[in-house]
Amino acid sequence: MTTDGMQKAPTKRSELQMARSMCWHCQSEITGEYFCEQCVKVQPLSKEMDYFTCLGLPRLLNIDLAALEAKFYDLSRAFHPDFYQRKTASEQDISLGNSAMLNTAYRTLKDPVLRAEYLLRLEAGSAKDIRTSPPADLFEEILTLQEDLEAFRAASDQAPAAVASLRTKLAADRELLEQRQRDMEARLLELFSRWDALHDRRPQAAPATPHSQQDKEAVLKEMRELLSNRTYLRNIVNDLIATTA
Amino acid sequence: MAYSEKVVDHFNNPRNMGSFKKDEEDVGTGIVGAPECGDVMKLQIKVQDEKIVDARFKTFGCGSAIASSSLATEWLKGKTLQEAQQIKNTDIVQELNLPPVKIHCSVLAEDAIKAALNDYKKKTEEKK
Numbered sequence: 092m093t094t095d096g097m098q099k100a101p102t103k104r105s106e107l108q109m110a111r112s113m114c115w116h117c118q119s120e121i122t123g124e125y126f127c128e129q130c131v132k133v134q135p136l137s138k139e140m141d142y143f144t145c146l147g148l149p150r151l152l153n154i155d156l157a158a159l160e161a162k163f164y165d166l167s168r169a170f171h172p173d174f175y176q177r178k179t180a181s182e183q184d185i186s187l188g189n190s191a192m193l194n195t196a197y198r199t200l201k202d203p204v205l206r207a208e209y210l211l212r213l214e215a216g217s218a219k220d221i222r223t224s225p226p227a228d229l230f231e232e233i234l235t236l237q238e239d240l241e242a243f244r245a246a247s248d249q250a251p252a253a254v255a256s257l258r259t260k261l262a263a264d265r266e267l268l269e270q271r272q273r274d275m276e277a278r279l280l281e282l283f284s285r286w287d288a289l290h291d292r293r294p295q296a297a298p299a300t301p302h303s304q305q306d307k308e309a310v311l312k313e314m315r316e317l318l319s320n321r322t323y324l325r326n327i328v329n330d331l332i333a334t335t336a
Numbered sequence: 337m338a339y340s341e342k343v344v345d346h347f348n349n350p351r352n353m354g355s356f357k358k359d360e361e362d363v364g365t366g367i368v369g370a371p372e373c374g375d376v377m378k379l380q381i382k383v384q385d386e387k388i389v390d391a392r393f394k395t396f397g398c399g400s401a402i403a404s405s406s407l408a409t410e411w412l413k414g415k416t417l418q419e420a421q422q423i424k425n426t427d428i429v430q431e432l433n434l435p436p437v438k439i440h441c442s443v444l445a446e447d448a449i450k451a452a453l454n455d456y457k458k459k460t461e462e463k464k
Contacts, residue, residue, distance in 0.1 A: 230367045233376050237396050319371030326374035326396070 135185045142196035152283035163197040223316045233327050240334050265331045286310050340433035346403035351410050354392045356380045364456025366448040375401045379448035388412045400438040404428050404445035
């Protein structure tokens with residue numbers, strides 16, 4: 092994906108979002124710019140604008156981080172409150188609001204996990220049922236591990252031999268869990284690519300089929316599952332580290 | 337935001353912490369989790385003649401999650417299965433004065449109650 096291609100062909104979404112508004116100051120039509128062409132006043136970012144659109148990116152999961160950063164710096168400079176000190180109160184408000192949204196958008200998209208969580212929220216309406224059934228096996232496993240941790244805490248005062256063997260067992264558990272975390276991260280990246288492939292809008296890409304909606308829902312569902320399980324695993328690993336440290 | 341006095345009390349003196357043997361006939365077990373924060377909650381009921389005679393919980397999570405499940409076990413004891421079904425997360429929110437960001441903890445406790453009741457129901461139906 093190149094940034095050039097994106098600039099030449101802005102997504103329909105961003106055109107629509109901008110086209111329906113007019114300048115709050117001089118009421119002239121705004122055609123997709125952050126500043127009114129007539130009176131040069133800064134324009135507020137639409138609250139409904141999604142973060143991808145805000146930062147000029149297509150709604151994909153593998154993103155061009157360099158392009159993201161460049162656009163972020165670019166817009167930060169344009170909206171920064173320091174440059175609006177001598178402007179009107181309305182312009183100062185807009186500068187502040189835009190900067191806040193821009194910062195949140197950048198923070199969210201920069202981090203792959205936050206990015207995926209955000210995409211899931213955006214897509215929640217289009218997929219019928221992203222909700223997944225609770226991972227019963229994982230819960231059982233976590234409860235067993237927590238019981239081992241309790242035993243370890245209880246033993247740590249008196250029984251040195253028991254502590255040593257528990258510590259060895261917990262260290263082995265921790266290694267396995269950390270390996271699973273790495274596997275999850277790898278799988279998440281695979282899902283990123285699958286999602287992006289389903290959204291390839293280039294002309295040579297395969298046309299949308301009835302299957303692709305199902306495929307999308309499957310990817311979203313697995314991603315939802317993976318992100319939840321990742322949180323459960325992270326907690327138990329953190330507990331393991333804190334207790335055995 | 338500080339925890340309410342009641343949350344702190346349940347956190348420091350959890351009621352009915354522990355567990356029953358899962359495979360016993362008169363025990364219903366519910367294990368649920370909150371994917372947002374990674375909390376895991378286990379809640380168990382012991383039933384005699386359609387009445388909950390005892391309850392236990394084990395929760396690995398924040399203070400509000402622990403307090404919600406501790407309170408839930410207190411409320412469950414002595415209730416009939418039907419009465420237990422009526423416990424709502426909003427009752428827990430009210431009793432513990434949970435702030436909006438902690439409402440999901442009370443939802444987790446309600447889910448755990450429902451899961452334990454369902455598990456018990458399934459067990460008794462299989463027996464028939």
